[in-house]
Amino acid sequence: METTRFNKITSLWIITVLVLFVVAITLGIIMRLNQSELITVSPITFYTDMTVHGLTMIGIWFVAGMAAVNFIMERYVKTSHGVNVFAYVMTVVGVLLLWASTFFGRFHAGWTFLYPLPFKVMWKSWATPTFYFSLAVLGVGWLVWCLSLVSSLLKKYSLKEVFAWQHFSKNPKTETPPFVLIAMISLVGIITCLLAAVILLVLTFAEYYSKGSFVNDALLMKNLTYFFGHTIANEMLYLGLAILYELFSEISGRPKWKTTWYVALAWNFTLIFILTAFFHHLYMDFVQPEGFQIIGQIASYSASLPAAGVTVFSVIVAVYRTKINWSLANLLFFLGVTGWVIGGIGAVIDATISNNFILHNTLWVPAHFHTYNALGNVLFSLAFFQWFSAKYGGGSQRWSKVVLWLLLIGGIGFLTAFYIGGADSIPRRYSSYPEVFATAKTLAAFGALFATVYLSGVLVFFVNISKRCLKILLQRS
Amino acid sequence: MQYSILMLFFVLAALLVGIFLYVFLSSRQSNGQLTGMANALQKRFWFVLILFSILAIFASVTIPKSPYFLFSGEQPSKVVYVAARQFYYVMSYQAIDPASPTGESSIELNTNELVEFRVTSLDVNHGFAIYSPHNELIAQTQAMPGYVNRLRWKFSEPGLYTVYCLEYCGMAHQAMKTTITVK
Ligand code: HEM
Ligand SMILES: [Cu+2]
Numbered sequence: 001m002e003t004t005r006f007n008k009i010t011s012l013w014i015i016t017v018l019v020l021f022v023v024a025i026t027l028g029i030i031m032r033l034n035q036s037e038l039i040t041v042s043p044i045t046f047y048t049d050m051t052v053h054g055l056t057m058i059g060i061w062f063v064a065g066m067a068a069v070n071f072i073m074e075r076y077v078k079t080s081h082g083v084n085v086f087a088y089v090m091t092v093v094g095v096l097l098l099w100a101s102t103f104f105g106r107f108h109a110g111w112t113f114l115y116p117l118p119f120k121v122m123w124k125s126w127a128t129p130t131f132y133f134s135l136a137v138l139g140v141g142w143l144v145w146c147l148s149l150v151s152s153l154l155k156k157y158s159l160k161e162v163f164a165w166q167h168f169s170k171n172p173k174t175e176t177p178p179f180v181l182i183a184m185i186s187l188v189g190i191i192t193c194l195l196a197a198v199i200l201l202v203l204t205f206a207e208y209y210s211k212g213s214f215v216n217d218a219l220l221m222k223n224l225t226y227f228f229g230h231t232i233a234n235e236m237l238y239l240g241l242a243i244l245y246e247l248f249s250e251i252s253g254r255p256k257w258k259t260t261w262y263v264a265l266a267w268n269f270t271l272i273f274i275l276t277a278f279f280h281h282l283y284m285d286f287v288q289p290e291g292f293q294i295i296g297q298i299a300s301y302s303a304s305l306p307a308a309g310v311t312v313f314s315v316i317v318a319v320y321r322t323k324i325n326w327s328l329a330n331l332l333f334f335l336g337v338t339g340w341v342i343g344g345i346g347a348v349i350d351a352t353i354s355n356n357f358i359l360h361n362t363l364w365v366p367a368h369f370h371t372y373n374a375l376g377n378v379l380f381s382l383a384f385f386q387w388f389s390a391k392y393g394g395g396s397q398r399w400s401k402v403v404l405w406l407l408l409i410g411g412i413g414f415l416t417a418f419y420i421g422g423a424d425s426i427p428r429r430y431s432s433y434p435e436v437f438a439t440a441k442t443l444a445a446f447g448a449l450f451a452t453v454y455l456s457g458v459l460v461f462f463v464n465i466s467k468r469c470l471k472i473l474l475q476r477s
Numbered sequence: 478m479q480y481s482i483l484m485l486f487f488v489l490a491a492l493l494v495g496i497f498l499y500v501f502l503s504s505r506q507s508n509g510q511l512t513g514m515a516n517a518l519q520k521r522f523w524f525v526l527i528l529f530s531i532l533a534i535f536a537s538v539t540i541p542k543s544p545y546f547l548f549s550g551e552q553p554s555k556v557v558y559v560a561a562r563q564f565y566y567v568m569s570y571q572a573i574d575p576a577s578p579t580g581e582s583s584i585e586l587n588t589n590e591l592v593e594f595r596v597t598s599l600d601v602n603h604g605f606a607i608y609s610p611h612n613e614l615i616a617q618t619q620a621m622p623g624y625v626n627r628l629r630w631k632f633s634e635p636g637l638y639t640v641y642c643l644e645y646c647g648m649a650h651q652a653m654k655t656t657i658t659v660k
Contacts, residue, residue, distance in 0.1 A: 043648045110645045116622065117601045120563065122647055218602065218622045262521075283543075284604075284619045286626040290545055297540060301532045309525035317517045320500045323507045338497045342490045349486060352535070354542040358479060358614045361604060361643040423483035425614035427606075427643050430651040436612050436639070 054111025090141025364422025393468025413450025
């Protein structure tokens with residue numbers, strides 16, 4: 001009874017995420033096609049698509065990670081099914097409001113809605129409050145979900161255990177499963193950045209309704225925006241890693257991973273680095289105190305140490321000269337780690353202030369973050385979807401090689417066009433390119449073509465998975 | 478410069494793909510008798526130490542090259558005031574009055590003279606990115622309302638430079654630009 005309820009809500013999440021993913025990729029392809037001038041949409045349509053694409057993608061891969069973490073967490077502690085359903089309803093309502101404000105209201109301030117752009121109304125006047133209201137709905141739903149999962153964890157584990165601090169002593173009496181530790185670290189990070197988003201929204205509403213008597217500080221607002229935006233985009237990847245720590249060994253038919261002192265240390269450090277790395281988004285704001293800028297570079301570099309030294313190294317140790325039952329799910333995990341690391345290199349390069357001086361807001365930025373999303377975190381979530389639907393929905397696994405190759409070839413081609421564009425100094429977020437950017441259109445067409453290959457891989461996957469998930473949903477309990 | 482960065486990235490990415498492929502193949506060839514990695518903990522320790530050293534060297538070489546410290550010991554021989562707004566730039570050799578912003582019809586600078594750009598915005602956030610005559614991004618800063626960012630630069634090559642907006646500022650963002658002549 002209990003498990004079928006959780007299977008059903010998880011299936012619903014999976015189907016919803018995949019449907020929205022297909023829509024969001026299509027918007028991405030439309031953007032690339034417009035930049036290549038193979039099709040023409042108005043700049044407003046382009047920027048509306050861009051805003052929807054960015055926010056939808058961040059939203060769905062965040063909830064995909066959360067849904068997976070919630071499902072696995074049931075193995076260790078009792079979580080609230082009601083809150084899970086509540087988060088689902090809030091997410092759907094939030095996305096619908098968001099789409100209303102953008103597709104109908106033409107709101108197009110970008111996924112970062114950087115203050116004070118949303119106030120310079122270039123769209124229907126109701127669109128700005130509707131947009132912020134949609135964010136508030138999403139934020140409340142997600143905050144409640146995170147707090148509920150944290151309280152479930154804290155009912156069983158003490159504060160010390162949930163952060164695995166007992167592993168710093170010689171002979172720890174209890175073991176904190178790696179999944180519990182990583183889930184906790186991620187949830188704390190997410191709650192912190194959602195609280196920053198609450199402050200951001202309150203300040204925004206205050207200015208909006210004060211009719212000019214209260215004006216915000218643009219630098220403070222930018223810091224808050226990226227504290228929220230950078231952190232949530234990173235933490236959703238860690239949710240994916242929590243799943244990997246739990247399932248990779250299981251699917252591979254290997255002994256379960258254990259928490260050791262260095263795993264505990266790495267993840268505790270990760271929490272600190274991730275909350276200070278966002279400063280790298282403000283490198284080109286020279287008025288920001290220099291100390292913060294340097295902290296930004298050092299924290300960004302440091303974040304790669306625990307990631308590479310512990311997580312990536314552990315995956316390599318687990319696979320190297322070891323017999324493994326390879327299947328679509330663990331191959332997706334393995335490929336996802338590769339994509340994550342390569343995107344990470346692109347990120348470290350850009351997080352170097354002197355490089356950022358000539359890369360900031362060029363196509364290098366979408367290049368690196370699409371790498372660890374489209375070929376990293378997305379693959380972690382797809383791996384979970386595959387494992388879950390096969391385990392509870394049954395049915396044979398078909399076309400898995402095809403799916404892998406389409407995702408891989410499509411992804412690599414699509415990303416290469418972005419990286420070369422970055423090196424050619426082509427700006428990001430341009431609906432069309434000035435003629436002097438000689439390579440820009442060709443690269444965009446190339447990107448659109450390969451993105452279509454990626455999309456076809458997603459579609460094959462989608463058909464397989466949603467069939468099984470529908471079966472789970474329609475099962476009688 | 479951008480192309481050496483791209484090459485560095487491609488080399489590192491290829492190296493990683495090689496490592497992951499090698500590890501994957503070693504698992505495929507394993508018949509159950511192979512016993513994983515020997516002395517994994519020790520190898521992990523060395524790996525982290527090496528990575529740490531590389532990053533520390535990188536940081537100490539690159540941080541002093543940050544744009545905040547560019548020409549910080551010198552006196553600029555020319556100051557150019559820049560006020561960005563949707564969707565154009567006002568540039569002047571004199572301070573710009575936000576109430577009635579007016580600027581020069583063209584900005585002319587000399588090679589090898591130290592110029593300080595004082596960049597602000599009169600509405601939303603914009604970018605101020607200088608592209609060389611070969612259309613290569615060479616320097617940039619943000620234009621933020623309520624703040625003035627000071628960018629110091631010496632142009633080494635004469636020609637027509639283009640300034641593009643690199644911070645998304647609304648529906649005509651892609652058309653926001655101006656030029657600077659260097660003699
Ligand atoms: C193959 C699939 C995808 C395609 C074709 C695609 C395409 C694009 C394009 C063309 C842009 C605008 C680039 C520019 O600035 O000129 C963009 C931006 C963006 N994409 Fe994707 N993308 C894909 C997958 C993803 C995924 C998986 C994520 C996950 C988080 C994502 C998140 C974003 C974000 C956050 C932005 C920035 C939006 C903004 O600037 O406001 N994308 N994408
Ligand atoms: Cu602008």
